[in-house]
Amino acid sequence: MSCSSATPARKRYERRVLTLMLVYLPTIFLTGRFVRHHALQGWLLYFWSILPAIPVIALIAMMGRYLQEETDEYQRVLTVRALLVATAALLGTLVVDDFLRSFASTAIPPFIGFTIFWLSFAIAIGVQTLRDRAAIHD
Amino acid sequence: MTNRLRILRAERSWSQQDLADRLEVSRQSVNAIETGKYDPSLPLAFRIARLFALPIESIFSDSSAAS
Numbered sequence: 001m002s003c004s005s006a007t008p009a010r011k012r013y014e015r016r017v018l019t020l021m022l023v024y025l026p027t028i029f030l031t032g033r034f035v036r037h038h039a040l041q042g043w044l045l046y047f048w049s050i051l052p053a054i055p056v057i058a059l060i061a062m063m064g065r066y067l068q069e070e071t072d073e074y075q076r077v078l079t080v081r082a083l084l085v086a087t088a089a090l091l092g093t094l095v096v097d098d099f100l101r102s103f104a105s106t107a108i109p110p111f112i113g114f115t116i117f118w119l120s121f122a123i124a125i126g127v128q129t130l131r132d133r134a135a136i137h138d
Numbered sequence: 139m140t141n142r143l144r145i146l147r148a149e150r151s152w153s154q155q156d157l158a159d160r161l162e163v164s165r166q167s168v169n170a171i172e173t174g175k176y177d178p179s180l181p182l183a184f185r186i187a188r189l190f191a192l193p194i195e196s197i198f199s200d201s202s203a204a205s
Binding site: 007072075078129132 | 162164166169170175176178179182
């Protein structure tokens with residue numbers, strides 16, 4: 001989905017994502033600072049540990065809102081297909097992680113699952129866009 | 139499902155973007171419908187039919203029904 005052909009709903013989604021990223025970056029910076037430099041314990045440690053997850057969870061909610069607002073049904077289908085690819089990649093990663101934990105007493109490093117989800121989503125969107133672009137007749 | 143969208147568009151000298159603007163969808167959507175990669179929903183098919191002032195069945199046809 002190129003920026004130039006983005007639907008109004010897509011543009012709104014991209015603006016919201018940008019805003020969330022502007023919230024996320026100082027949050028993760030502050031969390032890192034607080035957790036490293038203060039010997040936090042108890043609920044304060046849990047609070048600072050969970051804080052950066054809030055904008056990330058909001059990111060997922062924004063995707064849901066985009067799907068509700070998108071009036072172009074084909075764009076909606078492309079997005080849902082990409083989400084299915086990403087979900088499959090994430091589940092595959094989680095299964096591998098579970099078996100590594102069970103039998104090898106090791107685990108995939110943190111945030112790999114989340115990175116794989118969005119990377120798979122971006123690749124799926126990119127492949128579909130390239131395929132459509134190759135087939136454009138005017 | 140096959141459709142005559144490209145022919146109808148060519149008769150009016152509309153580009154894919156012109157048709158997309160009239161239907162309030164993306165050019166990518168028009169292309170996907172024209173090339174048969176995507177079958178539109180009933181509401182969108184009705185919108186297309188209204189735009190060309192034609193019945194739906196004269197734009198879209200079930201290719202499996204012909205055989």
